[in-house]
Amino acid sequence: MGIGMGVRRWVVRVVVVVTATSVLAGAGWFALGRAPLLDVPGVSRRLADPAAEAERKVGAAVDVILQRRARAVLTGDQAAFLQDLDPANAALRRRHIQLFRNLRTLGFRAIAYHRAEVWLNDKAASGSSAFRVVMRYQLAGPGHVPTVTELGYTFAPKAGRWLLVDDDDLDADLDEAHRQPWDFGPIQVIRRPGVFVIVSAGDGAFGRKVAADSLVALAEVRKVWLSRLQPTVIVVAMKEREALVRSWQLPGHGIAAFAMPLVDNTVPTDRTTGKVVGGWVVINPKERKDVDTGLLAHEFTHVGAVRLGDGTPLWLVEGLAEYVSYQVVADRSRGWAMGVEKYRDEIRADSLADLKVLPIDGVFHGDFGEDTYGVSWLAVEHLVKAVGIRKVTNFYAEVAKSTEDREQLLRKHTGFTEPQLVAALKASAR
Numbered sequence: 001m002g003i004g005m006g007v008r009r010w011v012v013r014v015v016v017v018v019t020a021t022s023v024l025a026g027a028g029w030f031a032l033g034r035a036p037l038l039d040v041p042g043v044s045r046r047l048a049d050p051a052a053e054a055e056r057k058v059g060a061a062v063d064v065i066l067q068r069r070a071r072a073v074l075t076g077d078q079a080a081f082l083q084d085l086d087p088a089n090a091a092l093r094r095r096h097i098q099l100f101r102n103l104r105t106l107g108f109r110a111i112a113y114h115r116a117e118v119w120l121n122d123k124a125a126s127g128s129s130a131f132r133v134v135m136r137y138q139l140a141g142p143g144h145v146p147t148v149t150e151l152g153y154t155f156a157p158k159a160g161r162w163l164l165v166d167d168d169d170l171d172a173d174l175d176e177a178h179r180q181p182w183d184f185g186p187i188q189v190i191r192r193p194g195v196f197v198i199v200s201a202g203d204g205a206f207g208r209k210v211a212a213d214s215l216v217a218l219a220e221v222r223k224v225w226l227s228r229l230q231p232t233v234i235v236v237a238m239k240e241r242e243a244l245v246r247s248w249q250l251p252g253h254g255i256a257a258f259a260m261p262l263v264d265n266t267v268p269t270d271r272t273t274g275k276v277v278g279g280w281v282v283i284n285p286k287e288r289k290d291v292d293t294g295l296l297a298h299e300f301t302h303v304g305a306v307r308l309g310d311g312t313p314l315w316l317v318e319g320l321a322e323y324v325s326y327q328v329v330a331d332r333s334r335g336w337a338m339g340v341e342k343y344r345d346e347i348r349a350d351s352l353a354d355l356k357v358l359p360i361d362g363v364f365h366g367d368f369g370e371d372t373y374g375v376s377w378l379a380v381e382h383l384v385k386a387v388g389i390r391k392v393t394n395f396y397a398e399v400a401k402s403t404e405d406r407e408q409l410l411r412k413h414t415g416f417t418e419p420q421l422v423a424a425l426k427a428s429a430r
């Protein structure tokens, strides 16, 4: 819906927190120039049972393949990356040539593939073994941290050796977000200080615009989060529909962009102990033409909060993102600033008179009404004007760690109870 001088209310933007995933088998994390760790001391044990012994042998063969592929990415050796693929599967080979090129385009400081558990695999031929594999990587360049993602690879014995015969048998069983930006067609990367943009190849002009808009947005977001925001933020703005996100639809809403967590684990095969180390922004491919500094500022504000925890009330999560976003939008020109003012007036006229409580988490995207985001924006704006941004972000950081004592923490950091904040908001509209 268009408002004012073209200030639009974008479709709902959501911060998603996926469960930390990750594992460890034999192969170790290695960086270029450092010898790979072939085995973890103390892990190898005698296996008397013939089935377990057979699995151990497959695992050892798979580890050699995975390490060869990781090293090939670092050294640029395409032949080594492809040498363990099933030669009978031409489509798989084509995919992995593209994958290799994409991985080289990204550029890695370090990369490793860790074999995790073997999975029952009814899609593959008998005699084959499907493994969950955890890719742990760190992009080259300043500000990137080690991160894990997972794959499902199927291996089978052919002509006396083990080969990688398929890469999608476990797709339905892995984490929803496991399909990475480099798993599709050719990509292009735009690097700027503090920003790393991934677009589809041939989309470079668009990518450079996203990078430029990101720098404008980040300047404002850094004022809010200071060092809580990671040094470099990745933006994924590709044409492909399914990179990282399977559905761009919430009940009743489209989604313009997601801020998604990046997870790491020093024991990368362990699914339970991963830690959120940062976030990245994924743009809905259908909304690419509408990416602007406002949308990016909104999502980067979520990224700045992603490591804090998930106990923050949604009115504060989305209200702060909207607050920063409209600061950026209003800074564009006098016309945009007037558009923001007009939108503020509309929310005051339409939604504040009947306001009883701030938008509640459980009905935020459903029953609360049209102006959930707008009311949240004005609540945060009111708090910032009353007590300053530092107290608001300190409240955010502390309430993020716990869902308890929200009321008490709001009061401690800002001096307001929720009823007082609602009353003050309503009074400001009169």
Ligand SMILES: [Zn+2]
Pocket: 012, 013, 014, 015, 298, 302, 317, 318, 321
């Ligand atoms: Zn949002």
